[in-house]
Amino acid sequence: MGSQALWRLARDGVDVIGVEQFSPGHDRGSSHGESRIIRTSYLEGAEYVPFVQAAWRAWAELEEAAGSPLVIRSGALMLGRPDSGAISGSIAAAEHHGLAHEHLSPTALAERHPRHVMRSDEVGVFEDAAGVVLPEASILAAVRLARQSGARVWNHQAVTRIEPDPDSPRVWVGDTQIRARRVIVTAGAWLPGLLPGIADLGGGVRVERRVLGWFRITEPAPRTAHPEPVFARDEPDGTLWYGFPSMDGGRTVKIGVHAESPEVRSAAVRPPGAQWGEPVDPDAGPRPPDAADAHRLGELAAGLRGVAPLPERMASCMYTMTPDEHFLIGRRDELPGLVLAGGFSGHGFKFASAVGRAVAELARDGHTDLPVGMFDPHRWDAGPARP
Structure with missing residues (x-):
């Protein structure tokens, strides 16, 4: 900023x-x-959409001035049960602002985005106005x-x-x-x-630790007419995680946890690999990733076909939470x-x-x-x- x-x-x-x-x-x-995700059908609230649209215009200004691409349009895929925040929030934002989007059934997801292992009660929402910054x-x-x-x-x-x-x-x-x-x-x-x-x-602004993981691709996704998009997935327990198509020529994919399940948020003691609520002194920096982080990210990466079970590298970062x-x-x-x-x-x-x-x-x-x-x-x- x-x-x-x-x-x-x-x-x-x-x-x-x-x-x-x-x-x-x-x-x-x-x-x-x-890499960072940019998306327009904003699941966090329809009121964000005009600001996202302003950001798209401003990114284009910077790209033109810099003479180099800084945003890659890949589309975005939201995944989860129909009543999950990722699905219902994205649809609400898109419908409120008249944004183009597609509802995808489990069958359509399997055909168009075979990288994702879906449960029978999960659906998808795809929007083209999204990608990677x-x-x-x-x-x-x-x-x-x-x-x-x-x-x-x-x-x-x-x-x-x-x-x-x-x-x-x-x-x-x-x-x-x-x-x-x-x-x-x-x-x-x-x-x-x-x-x-x-x-x-508002009762406290806090700094928390998060961990990103890069997973080696072991099998290329079946070729379809649709490239692999950025994605966010709401798990049944309330965990929201996200990921990117490969940014290194098909060698790895990157994923991270955005929000943990309500049980983890309210737990007096965090289970191994949980990140929600772990405070960080920014001068010291976040604690380096460890085996528990790798295991937790690996559990989520099991929702992707053709990737290694554990990350080949990880990185810690900080969320400053209101x-x-x-x-x-x-x-x-x-x-x-x-x-x-x-x-x-x-x-x-x-x-x-x-x-x-x-x-x-x-x-x-x-x-x-x-x-x-x-x-x-x-x-x-x-x-x-x-x-």
Whole structure:
């Protein structure tokens, strides 16, 4: 989100500095791992659809400026029982906004997407307006373009303190003080630490560990007229997991767990391999993947034909979770001069292009026409939402 805002502001002639504690495209946060899903029939809520559509347009702008593809259209396949969130939520969003989509019976799924092992009571929803965003490539492209437009980028320098002020907020980088007209804070898992009051919004913003796994393809899927899409699958116990078509020439597929079953969420002790609720100190980073993670991912990968039973490699990342799992985009009254973007709860990267535009406009103009009202950081307060 920060790299996108940096590029847009620099492109528009704003004097702007970007501060990064590691280096652009790093693997210490929530924006690594080679691929992220973008989908339009948004199962998390129909109210997201206009923002997804804005993100598609903004990704196209970045691609044109960069001169390289950053989004791969593969389509998306949602799987589960008809009453599951993946199915019912996707259909509700598509019907509300008149989006093209297809209902797929078990027979149609077996014919069109034979990679997936389906139960007799499970169905699918397919949409073409979906695919894969390349996270590291996107970040590097935005930073390169920002620099070309005059932005200054400070790498390997961590922000240690932010002082809000309506006219001249300050950012401290070690002993160096930066005074600005506005400060955009897109610090990911470090946001609650830099602005401690944020950690208490709505009852608590938390950072959790998640693990991704790459599974070797042992048998190519039978050839059909339909390429393999990105997918998300709701298991009968409430576990929601997701995956990608091969991004390395047919050698591996990548999967991950987005949400665990209600039993795991409420358990006093997590079973081996469970990730829901495991807290992370972002400075220390998430705990490395272990054998229990491999076993848990392997249980899910059994729902795919022709893949190895255990991942050949894994990676940990961080989810910064808000209580309602919606984002934080905008301003807080007690933090004058600051524009915030965070709490993306594991489903935000697809929106990075639109978030970057929104926070750039909020910082520069004081308003944006993008539909970010539902992400108001004041939404847990009494009274009307802020513009």
